[in-house]
Amino acid sequence: MNETRDGIVVLVSGRGSNLQALIDAVRDGRLPAGIRAVISNEPGAPALARARTAGIAVHVISHRDFPAREQFDRALIQRIDACQPRLVVLAGFMRILGPNFIDHYAGRLINIHPSLLPAFPGLDTHARALQSGAKFHGASVHFVTHEVDGGPVIVQAAVPVLPGDTPDILAERVLAEEHRIYPLAIGWFLAGRLAVAGGRVRLDGEERPEQGLTRPETASHNVPETG
Template sequence: MAARARCRLVVLISGRGSNLQAIIDAVRAGQVPAEIAAVVSNRPDAAGLSRAREAGLPVEAVDHRAYASREEFDRALQERIDRHRPDLVVLAGFLRILGTRFIEHYEGRLVNIHPSLLPAFPGLDTHARALAAGVRRHGASVHFVTNEVDCGPLIVQASVPVLPGDTPASLAERVLSEEHRIYPLAIRWFAEGRLSIKDGRVLLDGARRPEQGLDIPPPEE
């Protein structure tokens, strides 16, 4: 993949947009060689749209409730996204299951962040499930999107310890801090043309990375 001078991003959200804000901040700080071409939500009242407007970004709303089927919604969403000619489509708390045709249309340029150390705990309620399972570490994963939910090739992960007395809320707060750190990093790698996929695994700079290499420790205080 050739390096891009400025990678065009379209960010999809459904809620408050905290990962969107982390991406906005990283782009503004020059840490990610990209521009956010648009922010699109399936909820016209999503709080994240206000963040986007405050940052001076184009915003779009494609209300899923206005469509009779997932397929109709997907087509409308795809049409709206493609107006902005994205190099990468970023799911940042986008709470809709996307259909096969949509995913195939953006194959290799559609990424998501999930609040667990995949393949553990795909789906919802990950923090409560992690606590119930008694795991010692939990975390977040950035991955390319495929037709299997939360099963696409991993780009980067970061983990946090599960502490005595943790609740789903306290664990979620620590994981979210890691999400804000690794999502801009993954987007930067894509924007720099450093990511590729071979045999279902992500390569960074052409090198196949061991699974433990996906875990990026936080910077030292």
Template sequence: MRQSPLPGIVVLISGSGTNLQALIDAVADGRVHGEIRAVISNQPEVTGLDRARRAGIPAQVINHRDFSDRSGFDQALMAAIDRHQPELVVLAGFMRVLTPAFVEHYDGHLINIHPSLLPDFRGLHTHERALEAGVQQHGCSIHFVNTELDGGPVILQARVPVLIDDTPQTLAARVQQQEHRAYPQVVQWFCQGRLTLRNGQVWLDEQPLQAPLQLSGPAVLADTH
């Protein structure tokens, strides 16, 4: 297999792939100094696969329905990922709970984006739950993945106000805009060698993060709270 001087990335998807597209665009215009070597979906015929193919990126389906258990699927998925020898595995709307063996295999090299300000609203239906809870701020969180569902150390968050007339759809759209800004930033930090996970702690620029970084306007600010 050819070797690139750029850090290799494999992106896992289950659907439309809007965060995948944000990463494709960021690589194309030089905001991410990495190479997306493959896109793998557990769902056939999703829009994200078309996005990959249009960008000339190898796209593959490993349908979880073809396996009798979660472990068998994860083993096949690991084999497919490892053929591309990536430095980073990016979950971009990948709607499968991964086994501990998978998570441990990519420890420190596996990140996810979640549509809430973690630790609030782990799991599904985050926008509906945020509106029901009456919170004033909502957003997204990018985190290293560990064996706890949506519980890995958070790297970066982006916040949006919750408006009085918001619906789950309008709130989701506003959060998604921030996802498309935040995810390429974190991937770039990793590709630059600035972002690491050490003993369960996020480090950026050789400093441990005491709290998640916050995306604010064009800048990334440390949370001083």
């Protein structure tokens, strides 16, 4: 799909809704990128069917075929590097990557996480947000570093936590924002608009207040990213 454009490789493990958002953004011209391959550690991941339907090359590298994480990471690096991407995109990739992998792609490996980092890193973010009594929840796109969900944040988007929300209902509201901001962040990277200084992301040389999040106190409903 658009292999002559700046290339990305997308790593997936599950249903691939964020992958579909990227496919749609490329097709619609909102994201000037070429998805050179989709790689999964899960042979049965529904995301692979989405990629095949879009005419994107798919590869499966099952972590179960390797006795150690380092061996899996090396095989994954070999497959990714064969595609020569400018950026590696994690889209629901449910494996913790080792330090050698992260160092190999330092500065060009990004992830999307369903919370307003640094709040709620890790799993079960929506249930944890509800249990905490948070008034706002959301999603963050960030560079991947050795600290899980701790890399510099590129952009965030917030949604209100409403009365009667369940984890599933809140997850769907957050997911809509994920689909909006992930293509945006990837486009900024490929356009050379992002830099990291002092552990914080700059867009066009300017530090983005709250990493792109309008302060919740001023929000009435969905909180858009600034810039």
